[in-house]
Amino acid sequence: MTTTVKIIVLVASAQIAFATIKLQEHFEWNILDFDYADENVKIRDLFTGRYKPENGLPVGIEIWKDKFFVTVPRWKEGIPSTLNYVELNSPVKNPSLIPYPDLKSNELGNCKEGLSTVYRVHADKCDRLWVLDTGTYGIAETMQSVCPYAINIFDLKTNKKIRRYEFRPEDTNQNTFIANILVDMERSCDDAYAYFSDELGYGLIVYSYKENKSWRFTHSYFMPDPLKGDFNIDGLNFQWGEEGIFGMSLSPKTKAGDRLVYFSPLASHREFVVSNKVLQNSSKVGNSYKDFYALNEREHGHLTAKIMDEDGIQFMNMIDKNAVGCWNSKYVYDSKNIDIVDKDDVGLIFPCDLKIDKYRNLWVMSDRMSNFLVASLDYKEVNFRVYFAPINVLLKDTVCENKKVIKVHEPLEQFAGHKLVFPYLGSENLLF
Numbered sequence: 380m381t382t383t384v385k386i387i388v389l390v391a392s393a394q395i396a397f398a399t400i401k402l403q404e405h406f407e408w409n410i411l412d413f414d415y416a417d418e419n420v421k422i423r424d425l426f427t428g429r430y431k432p433e434n435g436l437p438v439g440i441e442i443w444k445d446k447f448f449v450t451v452p453r454w455k456e457g458i459p460s461t462l463n464y465v466e467l468n469s470p471v472k473n474p475s476l477i478p479y480p481d482l483k484s485n486e487l488g489n490c491k492e493g494l495s496t497v498y499r500v501h502a503d504k505c506d507r508l509w510v511l512d513t514g515t516y517g518i519a520e521t522m523q524s525v526c527p528y529a530i531n532i533f534d535l536k537t538n539k540k541i542r543r544y545e546f547r548p549e550d551t552n553q554n555t556f557i558a559n560i561l562v563d564m565e566r567s568c569d570d571a572y573a574y575f576s577d578e579l580g581y582g583l584i585v586y587s588y589k590e591n592k593s594w595r596f597t598h599s600y601f602m603p604d605p606l607k608g609d610f611n612i613d614g615l616n617f618q619w620g621e622e623g624i625f626g627m628s629l630s631p632k633t634k635a636g637d638r639l640v641y642f643s644p645l646a647s648h649r650e651f652v653v654s655n656k657v658l659q660n661s662s663k664v665g666n667s668y669k670d671f672y673a674l675n676e677r678e679h680g681h682l683t684a685k686i687m688d689e690d691g692i693q694f695m696n697m698i699d700k701n702a703v704g705c706w707n708s709k710y711v712y713d714s715k716n717i718d719i720v721d722k723d724d725v726g727l728i729f730p731c732d733l734k735i736d737k738y739r740n741l742w743v744m745s746d747r748m749s750n751f752l753v754a755s756l757d758y759k760e761v762n763f764r765v766y767f768a769p770i771n772v773l774l775k776d777t778v779c780e781n782k783k784v785i786k787v788h789e790p791l792e793q794f795a796g797h798k799l800v801f802p803y804l805g806s807e808n809l810l811f
């Protein structure tokens with residue numbers, strides 16, 4: 380009896396000790412639930428196995444106005460919808476996912492009108508949502524291509540699809556697995572490019588919105604480091620030695636007028652960089668080996684998604700550390716200039732995506748992906764979590780803080796201490 384009590388106390392205090400300090404939890408799900416407009420259809424789908432809640436794993440997020448997007452790949456059967464959203468100000472912490480733009484538009488195998496599998500998405504400043512449909516069903520040995528890879532762009536104001544572009548056959552290969560998307564907009568909405576990281580086919584695909592054309596770069600820097608394929612996450616040891624280019628981030632404009640695209644392979648401790656002007660130039664394909672640069676190795680391990688803010692601070696998901704890290708790109712890429720902004724050994728197991736909203740909050744989702752893929756999830760526990768914090772709060776007392784650039788206003792402190800219901804959402808008169 381006494382022993383049991385002691386163990387419980389120990390576990391409880393351990394969880395407190397490693398809980399996030401700056402990041403505030405906003406959503407949490409044990410298991411995903413989908414919102415069907417018609418409850419009878421939902422019951423029928425549950426009964427026939429067309430809907431299997433235990434097979435859903437959220438992997439990508441995005442924020443646009445009061446919509447919080449959540450993507451769910453069709454890695455297993457029974458996923459009714461791959462592109463979804465919830466209300467940002469939902470009164471519950473585990474809202475049901477609402478198919479976007481609707482259930483019909485998420486039909487598996489309907490290449491022209493539907494979406495088969497979506498990983499990560501991007502909302503741009505012109506109120507467009509960039510969505511890559513991988514056209515796949517299943518994962519690894521079970522993966523089938525039911526549709527070609529296609530970019531789908533939605534107008535978020537009308538919820539209408541405004542463009543669909545199929546990748547050329549040369550843009551992909553038989554190993555292609557596109558994990559991430561980066562959108563680069565120059566002077567106008569038309570002058571936009573999207574970059575796609577081919578994690579298992581080792582390529583970087585560029586799409587020009589204006590030209591409605593795509594091309595593919597290959598480079599040895601997209602490949603994994605053969606010595607960095609061993610992973611230890613949440614007590615699980617496994618090998619993901621084939622995982623190449625994954626996370627990408629885009630710098631502010633440099634003095635030369637270009638922007639830098641930073642990227643890192645998943646099975647690697649290294650960061651690489653290339654100018655966006657190189658990627659945007661299709662005649663550089665096959666002729667750009669020396670335009671890509673390798674930065675130093677970091678001691679912080681493997682990264683999934685990353686993002687850079689307008690001050691040049693890169694935030695990245697450190698999966699070995701159950702943490703979100705930062706690097707101020709004004710300083711050399713070096714372990715001493717890289718820091719952890721927050722960590723949580725329970726809540727941040729496998730941080731899988733992160734985004735910055737227009738109010739300069741960083742949002743991060745963790746999903747225990749390695750447990751889901753390598754072992755299994757316990758649906759009695761919280762498995763999927765979404766956290767956020769104002770960037771200035773996250774950077775405080777880290778090596779990434781740049782006091783000359785970042786003004787920390789006193790009223791910000793109130794946001795760090797307690798759970799809030801967006802006092803600043805919808806207000807244009809922000810304090811930061």
Ligand SMILES: *[C@@H]1O[C@H](CO)[C@@H](O)[C@H](O)[C@H]1NC(C)=O
Nearest residue numbers: 541542543544545590591592
């Ligand atoms: C873009 O190209 C595709 C063919 O690859 C075509 O089907 C589509 O209509 C084009 N879209 C625009 C807006 O030109």
Ligand SMILES: *[C@@H]1O[C@H](CO)[C@@H](O)[C@H](O)[C@H]1NC(C)=O
Nearest residue numbers: 656657659660661662663666
């Ligand atoms: C694109 O790359 C080619 C080959 O390196 C170069 O000759 C050309 O000037 C580049 N174009 C632009 C717009 O930079």
